[in-house]
Amino acid sequence: FDVTTLLDVDDQLSFRRPGIGLDVTRKLRGGHWSIQRQLDLHGLRTDEAREALGDFIRLAHRTGLRCVRVVHGKGLGSPGRTPVLKGRVQRWLVQKKEVLAFVQARPLDGGAGALVVLLQPGRRRPGG
Template identity: 50%
Template sequence: MSDEESNLFRTSIGDTRPLPDNGKTFFPPHLPWPDLRRNRTDTNPLPADALSDYIPQELTETGEEFFFQRPGVAPLTMKRLRRGHWGIQAELDLHGMTSDEARASLIEFLDECKQLGLRCVRIIHGKGLSSRNREPVLKLKTASWLMQRDEVLAFCQARPMDGGSGAVIVLLKVARR
């Protein structure tokens, strides 16, 4: 610090005097940051691509369009996704796959999309017309799996021209470069 800066500082603080020295020094405790992702004693954590088949209650079929958006995703973003604001950059078709095959394909597809920096993709899960009870098994599982992936910001049912109730449009995080 120059003499001029030192004098300016002294004049700005005015008439002050130092606190008496009691010989004690106070250091705030150093607290570690919490590790919310996993328990530190866990020696065998789940792999990053382990996706549960659990279907949350909010995804059960109500006859209405279903959608998902992470906390912090603006309503305008969801509106734009529904209206097809972003062009579809890639597509995955899960027709005819078993649940395990579909899960593995979805994981591989999302990893590749993340690596390529894709923003908006379509996943075709089908309407379930060929399934045992004519129910869309992969539809609900796909939605559940997408909700478990951190790179998925939001998804919604595709517009009729993009697959309707047999597909979802997914908005992905783009990695900062």
């Protein structure tokens, strides 16, 4: 079998900034970093979800968190049962400079209804 078929699927379910190695998304997917906080966007309108996500990422980064989960849902409660927030959340995260990488959550962490996000290290105090 052709291994690149797996990689193509893999690339659609993950994002990493230029300069971030493939090992980072592999470790993220494998649970290398423990999830420190989560944001659940279920039931929010698009504009509310975008604002909540922005605030959550900024606060998490400012407080020095490295790994967070964003639950966007699978779209089962949406019209047509298609996920509205899933693609948008991915686009919004790509635009956030604090975000180094993200992957679809493992089944035990929410699977297709959630993303696990790796943030840049927050500012440390001098000598810290």
